[in-house]
Amino acid sequence: MKLKRILPYAKELLQDVIKEGDTVVDATAGNGHDTLFLAGLVGDQGHVFAFDVQTEAIESTSERLSNAAVRDRVSLILDSHGNVSNYIDKQISAAVFNLGYLPGSNHEVVTRGNSTIQAITSLLDLLKIGGLIVLVVYHGHEGGKQEKDEVISFVQQLPQSFVHVLCYQFLNQENDPPFIIAIEKMKER
Ligand SMILES: C[S@@+](CC[C@H](N)C(=O)[O-])C[C@H]1O[C@@H](n2cnc3c(N)ncnc32)[C@H](O)[C@@H]1O
Numbered sequence: 001m002k003l004k005r006i007l008p009y010a011k012e013l014l015q016d017v018i019k020e021g022d023t024v025v026d027a028t029a030g031n032g033h034d035t036l037f038l039a040g041l042v043g044d045q046g047h048v049f050a051f052d053v054q055t056e057a058i059e060s061t062s063e064r065l066s067n068a069a070v071r072d073r074v075s076l077i078l079d080s081h082g083n084v085s086n087y088i089d090k091q092i093s094a095a096v097f098n099l100g101y102l103p104g105s106n107h108e109v110v111t112r113g114n115s116t117i118q119a120i121t122s123l124l125d126l127l128k129i130g131g132l133i134v135l136v137v138y139h140g141h142e143g144g145k146q147e148k149d150e151v152i153s154f155v156q157q158l159p160q161s162f163v164h165v166l167c168y169q170f171l172n173q174e175n176d177p178p179f180i181i182a183i184e185k186m187k188e189r
Pocket residue numbers: 027028029030031032033034035051052053054057079080081082098099100101102103109110111112115116138
């Protein structure tokens with residue numbers, strides 16, 4: 001058996017937990033690849049809330065969803081994922097983050113530890129028991145190591161009766177490859 005690669009494994013984790021009709025969150029829409037993947041998993045009875053702070057990302061995601069005829073399954077929100085609780089009051093089964101910058105854009109707008117941690121905290125309240133938050137952590141860019149360290153310190157201190165936290169990472173690859181942090185909710189706080 002081959003070790004699972006990072007991006008396929010992140011998708012597999014989401015696929016295992018998301019059922020048709022579910023409500024889910026893409027915390028970092030970017031060019032919409034994950035948003036489209038989530039829209040496929042929830043089906044026409046489900047819903048995706050997708051956040052990004054850049055108009056360019058929201059437009060790019062909107063176009064990708066329209067081309068796939070699933071635009072109506074998604075609420076695209078031009079705001080920080082730190083404000084997720086202002087937009088969602090339903091239980092969700094999963095959320096995904098791709099930390100870092102929008103590929104192909106100016107690298108100055110990047111996710112930051114503070115808002116990422118704020119978003120994880122709010123999403124954990126919305127998450128159903130057995131639900132999952134998957135973070136794909138890109139950390140090679142400026143500020144990336146700081147965000148990575150902050151997020152790891154935060155998730156490490158979450159009580160194990162509340163959540164199980166997995167880190168899946170290749171340790172001998174060059175150029176700061178991404179890794180996965182997955183958070184499974186075990187019970188209410
Ligand atoms: C690595 S990219 C996401 C890639 C995306 N998953 C895709 O499929 O193309 C990270 C995205 O997070 C966005 N971002 C940065 N800070 C954010 C915040 N506080 N809230 C929501 N999105 C944010 C950036 O604008 C960027 O588009």
